[in-house]
Amino acid sequence: MIRLLVGILVFVINTIYRDRPYPRFYVLETVARVPYFSYLSVLHLYETLGLWRKADWLKVHFAESWNELHHLLIMEELGGASFWGDRLLARTTALIYYWIITALYIVSPGAAYHFMELVEKHAYNSYDKFLTSHEAELKAQPALEVARLYYRDGDLYMFDEFQTAHTPAERRPQIENLYDVFVAIRDDEMEHVKTMIACQLPDTKLAYLSPHNLEPQTAAFANTEANNTQAITAR
Template sequence: MKILIRAIVSFFVFIVDVAYGKRSYARFYLLETIARVPYFSFLSVLHLYETIGFWRKADWLKVHFAETWNELHHLLIMESLGGNRYWGDRFVAQHVAIAYYWVVVPIYMLSPQYAYYLMELIENHAYHTYDDYLKTHEEELKAQPAPQIAIDYYRDGDLYMFEEVQTQPSGEFRRPNVDNLYDIFLNIRDDECEHVKTMEMLQKPEARQTFKSPHSILESRHSALALKPANLDEMV
């Protein structure tokens, strides 16, 4: 099954690369429109399971919603750069997204692990796409200002949702620079890496019992630290 998934993703990547060529912003717009869709599928199925009393995973819902919020802001950034300028690009992206939603829903219901593996491959491709773009256009991007929507998301707005996509933070959440367009694409690339790590974690057999959102992890750590002095006093 994983071989088939890899083949499908490789074919999709080939088609996109051929169709869009050097039209980078239009390609990014397409990718970000589609990238949100599996998280919608995950949320739909999780809400269904909760409604029928199958199982409830608040942290899974929270993280997947944060991931849709993250991808939404990637999409808004690409729109601010003109990636959705042409009707044809919007038509293709939106219709592929609708079809993709109904492909992912049954896969997720039958096997969450395979659905997460599919998304891991997609997000990994996105990471390398942005990484290559940064290496090729570094000077050009550094000379351009950061879009306001990106500044609001990464620095000046409510950062809770941004923090929720930062997998297992080691004490502090990421606070990236937003000084120019290069910084923004660097942040988007790093976001994709966080998505990959989350998808990898959710494929583990023990994920249903152990997976926690970044804020839940920090809250647990803080609670444990708060208990230590009390325990020491009790020992004395």
């Protein structure tokens, strides 16, 4: 079912937007934010009912949605949302997937995280191909202000918080032109993949801490670069 849901999303985006990269990325980023909203909604529900409270999960998933928001803002600046039909498709798809992932997260959190792992892998591959085929064009264009503020010049707390494979301030993208912006977005998607894999580990519920949490992390959730790379390769 998970692969079917991802496959439908990928088919629609790749078919309709084969030769329109910015609208394609706009739709992709609109939908990519939704599972994090679903996770947050369910986690808040559990806390409201007194079933479970874990602030670190809320911090990281909100930081992930914040990261995807800035990807979306970048695509909007590039004109990806200029046609009403693209906006309608993106928001309709996002609404449908929100309720699907919300129900799935209640029944099986691991499956909901696996869904997002596959979506983020697709996003990484899409951006990587785009960078290869448009390198010269992108390097000739300046970086957008929204990208400079998010990745380089602004408050980077939220940027650090979604990357559970890194310690705070470890990753600082170079943002000099539009090519650098897309490199940063591509690499963000792989950081999401690593975090989604980490969320599926057996001891995650007990061991999970956010990157800025100063308490010592357990071995089950150390999330080093090597461990995540090995997990991704194994899949």
